[in-house]
Amino acid sequence: MVKGEIDVYRLLDSFVTDQLRTVCENSVRQRLAIVKSYLEFHDIGIVTSRFKKKVTLPKVHREDEQPIDAADIRMILLKCANRRLKTYLLVLAIGGMRAVEGLAIRIKDIDFSYSPTKVHIRKEYAKTRVARDIYISDEAAQYLREWIDWKHRYKQTPAKLEDELVFGVRQSTNPRELYKAIQHEFSKYLQLAGFTERKDDSNRHKVTIHSFRRFVDSTITDLAGKDYAEWFLGHSKSPYYTKKEAQRRESYAAKCMKYLTFLDYSLLEAAGHSTEARLQEKAKEIQTLKVHVAKVEDQAQLKVRSLEDDLKSMREDMKNMFEVLRKDKQNDGRIGKDRTMLDEGTSLSVKTMRMVGLVL
Numbered sequence: 001m002v003k004g005e006i007d008v009y010r011l012l013d014s015f016v017t018d019q020l021r022t023v024c025e026n027s028v029r030q031r032l033a034i035v036k037s038y039l040e041f042h043d044i045g046i047v048t049s050r051f052k053k054k055v056t057l058p059k060v061h062r063e064d065e066q067p068i069d070a071a072d073i074r075m076i077l078l079k080c081a082n083r084r085l086k087t088y089l090l091v092l093a094i095g096g097m098r099a100v101e102g103l104a105i106r107i108k109d110i111d112f113s114y115s116p117t118k119v120h121i122r123k124e125y126a127k128t129r130v131a132r133d134i135y136i137s138d139e140a141a142q143y144l145r146e147w148i149d150w151k152h153r154y155k156q157t158p159a160k161l162e163d164e165l166v167f168g169v170r171q172s173t174n175p176r177e178l179y180k181a182i183q184h185e186f187s188k189y190l191q192l193a194g195f196t197e198r199k200d201d202s203n204r205h206k207v208t209i210h211s212f213r214r215f216v217d218s219t220i221t222d223l224a225g226k227d228y229a230e231w232f233l234g235h236s237k238s239p240y241y242t243k244k245e246a247q248r249r250e251s252y253a254a255k256c257m258k259y260l261t262f263l264d265y266s267l268l269e270a271a272g273h274s275t276e277a278r279l280q281e282k283a284k285e286i287q288t289l290k291v292h293v294a295k296v297e298d299q300a301q302l303k304v305r306s307l308e309d310d311l312k313s314m315r316e317d318m319k320n321m322f323e324v325l326r327k328d329k330q331n332d333g334r335i336g337k338d339r340t341m342l343d344e345g346t347s348l349s350v351k352t353m354r355m356v357g358l359v360l
Contacts, residue, residue, distance in 0.1 A: 008044060009054035012036070016055065024202055025058035032057070066197070066206040068215055074262045079193040085185045087140075087147040088167050089212065091119075094140045094260045096216030096233050099209050100125050103175035103182065108162035110144060116253050117141035121234065125175060132234055133245070135252045139264040183209065216260065223255045 015035060019028045036046060073093045080086040092102050097119075104125040111118040116135040123131035136144075148166065165172060172178060186209055190196075195207040213233065220229040228251060230237040243251075 008039065008046060009050060012046075012051070013055045016058065020058060025060045028058050029060065063199075065211065065214060067218070068207060068211050070215075070259075070262060072195075072207070073212065073215065076189065076193045076195070077262055080189045082185055082189070083147060083150060084167055084169075085182060085189070087143045088182065089186070089209075090143050090262065091136060091140050092209065092212040093215065093262060095119060095134055095136045096213050096220070097121055097134065098125075098127060098213065098234075099179055099182075100175050101234075103165070103167050103178045105166045106162065107148065107164050107166060110141075110166070112141060112145070114249065116249065116257055117144075118249070126234055128234055128236065130234065132231070134232055135249055135257075137257045137260055137264075139261050143263075219259055220256050223259060224251050 012032065012035065016028055016032060019031055023031070040046060073089075077086055077090060077093075080089065088102060091097075091105075092099070095102070101121050104122055105119060109120040109122070111120075114135075116137055117140070118133050119136055121132050121134060123129050126132070144166065165175060165178070167178060167182075168175075169178075187205065190205055190207060195205065197206045198204060199206055217229055217233055220232055227238055227241040228248070231241065231248070232252075
């Protein structure tokens with residue numbers, strides 16, 4: 001290395017060491033990738049083999065995310081007193097979109113004329129850069145209507161614009177700028193709801209905004225299948241999974257919607273009654289199976305008794321036959337003047353005689 005020049009590998013290694021003091025391993029890797037891209041853009045070459053030998057990358061240790069269920073989501077929503085945040089979290093917990101995808105929803109992206117309500121996710125803010133239309137429950141649609149009306153409750157507020165962000169404030173147009181404020185508010189109400197645990201060696205809570213998306217994924221996978229869940233959440237799905245819009249909407253309404261309900265107590269009660277009815281039906285089916293099994297067991301026992309009786313009879317016949325054969329041997333095949341051994345008073349069944357070859 002020429003005197004006065006900077007060793008780029010030593011620089012990058014020191015950058016990694018310095019960053020590890022403040023951020024997690026995954027963030028360090030992301031920032032390092034940005035720095036490498038910047039250097040290469042300015043014609044500072046980085047040889048991959050030398051980079052691997054001279055720069056020590058931090059290992060990313062993964063752990064299972066903490067799961068949440070419908071009761072946890074309901075607790076968070078009930079503790080939330082911020083009207084905008086409550087509606088936003090409810091939409092995430094029902095629609096399963098990513099945080100920025102939800103913040104990017106415009107008024108014109110919501111079609112209340114469909115049942116369930118259809119929401120368009122824009123490709124500009126989708127991770128896969130593919131637009132999609134998903135559905136939200138009637139409960140979430142009602143909260144959205146109330147939030148939009150409340151947002152424009154004053155006369156001096158401009159009229160509802162089709163391109164206006166639903167969760168935007170004032171004249172905000174960039175969804176990513178809204179995320180920081182939403183995240184800050186969410187952390188406060190997360191504490192109030194009792195979800196205070198944080199990840200090891202990190203300041204991040206175990207329950208995050210992304211936990212709602214994981215809940216939706218798990219729920220829809222169980223109810224409608226993995227392919228439907230992959231499509232709904234905007235993941236890379238099988239190219240062979242194709243369904244018409246009406247079929248996808250019907251699947252969400254019939255299989256998923258009532259299990260993605262948190263604050264509509266009438267629907268929750270109806271779902272509870274439906275579950276109870278299904279349990280009673282299953283109990284009747286089990287009882288019917290028990291009766292059928294009991295009948296089969298009785299028939300089997302009768303059959304066994306019949307076979308035991310036949311076996312007992314055959315044993316007696318065999319005993320009598322051997323007695324006749326013994327006498328025949330003593331009398332050289334003749335019992336009396338004009339009688340054979342089969343004329344003797346001992347009676348044998350046809351079945352037994354066939355077994356020993358006496359009857360053809």
